[in-house]
Amino acid sequence: MLDQLRQIADGLGQTLAPFCEVVVHDLLEPDQAILAIHNSLSGRQVGDPATELGMARIADPDFTQVLANYANQFADGRQAKSTSIGIKDASGRYIAALCLNLDLTLFRGLQSAMNQFMRMDTEGPRESLDPAGGADAIRARIDAFAGRHATTPRALRTDERRALLSELRAAGLLDVRRAMETIAAHLGVSRASVYSYAR
Structure with missing residues (x-):
């Protein structure tokens, strides 16, 4: 199962590069949980320990399995949007997690640029370039x-x-x-x- 997760993470990492970090956590080895990481935006690497969220899943098999689009932050302060998917074995125990961390820095910049570009002077003259009128x-x-x-x-x-x-x-x-x-x-x-x- 972990090998299949690694393949999924590889595909997601290639598809979402360079804006999204994709991580596979082995929750059976919390001290060296990161089994695979693609587009390492956080600076973490294979062999790094589990996060607080990973530890919470290890401690509680009833912990929410899918946490989607929650606010997060990289160590250097960059804002991130994260999704974490817990993977259970047949007995219902969490054994792994697939996590996606999207760097919002570029998108916030694009949003600001688009807002500036689309701003219009509402006090100016009104005209229509539409010859059809309606x-x-x-x-x-x-x-x-x-x-x-x-x-x-x-x-x-x-x-x-x-x-x-x-x-x-x-x-x-x-x-x-x-x-x-x-x-x-x-x-x-x-x-x-x-x-x-x-x-």
Whole structure:
């Protein structure tokens, strides 16, 4: 089982590099628990001891098996988001853990940059570059419909698209100039498809 965990950790480490540290802990050997570590963001290495969380699992077989997305911190102060998955044997005893520690430093920087980039002066003049006039209202209604169905406009099923067209018709939005083109573009389908949904 531990060897299989090592393979899983290797695959996750390669996929999530360089932002995520992936660690396999052998909880049967707490003094040298780290069995494998990929993208060592914490500076730890194979043979290092178990963490407090690992020790808690060793002491309590009823300890939560999956702790996802909890706040953590590297030794140098960098903020991290961590997930820890406890692995039990057939008797219900914790024998290992697979842990992921995501360095949030870069993502926080990107978030700040994106917030700055997307900031707009709300006091400035208002204009629309949309020649269709009501296209924004159509797109907003489509987005809201998709949100209610916990999906995206392009992932709507055929029956959902038919219900959407019925809703747009009831709202008078099919009468907007170039409405079918706007709907087709936002759904990622052809105009012919939109006409078929509207029947």
